[in-house]
Amino acid sequence: MLHYREQGEGEPLIAIHGLFGSLENLGVIARQLAQTYKVYSVDLPNHGRSKHVDNVDLSVMADMVVSVLDTLSIERAHFLGHSLGGKVAMEIALTYPERVAHLVIADIAPVQYSARHQDVFDGFNAIDLEQVRDRKEADALMAQYVPEVAVRSFLLKNLLKTDTGFRWRVNVAGIIHDYPQLIAANCEPDRPFAGPVLFVKAEHSDYLLPQYREPIISRFPRANVRVINNTGHWLHAEKPDVFSGIVSRFLVGA
8 A cells, every 4th residue: 555644633635746756745735734634645656655566657546546545444535636646636536536525736737748857867867876975976966967956855855875875765767667657648537527626826837838728627627726926836835825725725615
């Protein structure tokens, strides 16, 4: 089963992180929402403390998250997903609509995306885990491909020091292999998801664009969109109070 963390009391809310991340990425949001909801933060397969598996796509990830609900005897929950986590949450709503009460999708759409992470893959592969001596050296090697300090800091949270050297927490090889399936469009079921859906867009991000309206509405006819100004793709980290407020008001129907 996937690794998860639970906190708070109330109606269940499932929080799902993005690509290369872990449940800690939504930690601030989870703590804020846990004042009202019982929040289950999940590590996706090949991420965080969840197991490494082969041949993963959106459908497989959705099934694995739903298996967590089954284990916890949760019939229905609210879902919050950022980036890849949003794609997984959408796949759950489209294939298991009876399990989803409200759906919040942060800065991602149900469309096919073009490949945009080759520099990140190159940065991971530039680090020889058998030769690297410390985190500073790993950072310098990755910087040749990933110049943004904040992005490298995020990615290098996956670099773990053990008694025998360093290892990656994230399954780098598996993600590279499965990447085309992870950026694929979400499924198109015979019936769209009829429940309430909120897409939260980062103003300066190109992950959620006006031309994606038709693919969104065809799958989620009750979808609304809110924009958080002066934010990039990591909008929940840049303006956590604003983000949590938007999510909380949506979940109570305000």
